[in-house]
Amino acid sequence: MCRWLAYSGSPVMLEDLLYKPANSLIVQSKHSTLGVESVNGDGFGIGWYGRGATPGIVHSMEPAWNDRNLRELSAQTATGRFFAHVRASTGTPIQQTNCHPFRHDKWLWMHNGAIANFHSVKRDLVMAVDPSLYPEIEGSTDSEVFFFLALTFGLEQNPRLAVARAVSLIEETGRRHGIPFPLQMTVATTDGNTTWAFRYSSERLSRSLFRSTEISTLRHQYPDNPVLHELSDDARLIVSEPFGDLRGAWQEIPESSCVTVQGGEAEVHDFAPTPERP
Structure with missing residues (x-):
């Protein structure tokens, strides 16, 4: 499906992690x-926070490994929080507006997984998006609709609850259409200060997701690793799969859970769909 990373900490060059x-x-x-x-070559995107009020985003339909502009940009750009995503399409077109991360005001969102049989449930889900938000949907992916459902359910006020309510609606809609396992997801979203990452699937067999352990401990354990010395003690990474085989560097995020990262603190909470109250 896709692979992604979410970084927060002191400013680093994008190329150091990409x-x-x-x-x-x-x-x-x-x-x-x-x-x-194995191959995630249907485009890529990065979103990062700089001096502006909203994050910058770059999307491309090119495979990430073959894009000279990404190489140039990542060698010249430093940031303290960014998202990066490489895409493997689940059926929607390969186009820039279908590349992650998606943006709304100061918020970023990216997704690995799929809403099952999206073509069957798309109309019902899109109709549930707040009418004031609907004009902002630019692409045709299930991931972007998922984002705007979360915004509809109050992502900007309470991200964990909003995502839980969006998941509940997606599952209810899917099962109404005879789909036994409507959703597969790892999701990351941020407002530029806090990052929330979710691992969940209707069949409880979710895609892989990991978080980094404390950088200061790793730096002591691996004093000759140059990448670790570029990161601050409060640096935190959430990734679809580990960056290497350093023992103790990565912890698997549990099934049906949400990780909240703020500063150097990371908290893990249980996560489950929550129906919206009447």
């Missing part, structure tokens, strides 16, 4: 080891 690790996101775009597909 290109330099042994199993970097660029490597995963060609040779993913834990994804459904």
Whole structure:
């Protein structure tokens, strides 16, 4: 399906995380080891926070490993929070408006997984999007509709509850259409200060998701690893699959859970669909 990473901490060059690790996101775009597909070459996107009030985004239909502009941009750009995503389409067209991360005001969103039989449930789900938000939907993916459902249910006020309500609606709609397992997801979203990451699926067999352990501990354990010395003690990474085989560097995020990262603190909470109250 897709592979992604979410970083927060002191400013780092994008290339330090996109290109330099042994199993970097660029490597995963060609040779993913834990994804459904080995190749994730149907476009890519990055979203980062700089001086502006809203994050910048760059999308491309090119495979990430073959895009010279991404290489140039990542060698010149430093940021303290960014999302990156390499795409493997689940059936929707390969076009820039279908690349992640998606943006609304100061919010970013990216997704690995799928709403099952999206063509069958798309109309019902889109009709549930708040009319004031509907004009902002630019592409044709299930992931973008999922984002706007979460916004409809109050993502900007309470992200965990909003995503839980969006998931509940997606599952209810899917099962009404005879779909036994309506949703597969790992999702990341951020407002530029806090990152929320979710791992969940209707069949309780979710796609892989990991978070980094404390950088200061890893730096002590691996004093000769140059990448670790580029990161601050409060740096935190959430990734579809680990960047390498450093022992103790990664913790698998549990099934049906949400990780909240703010500063150097990361909290793990149980996650379950929550129907909207009448």
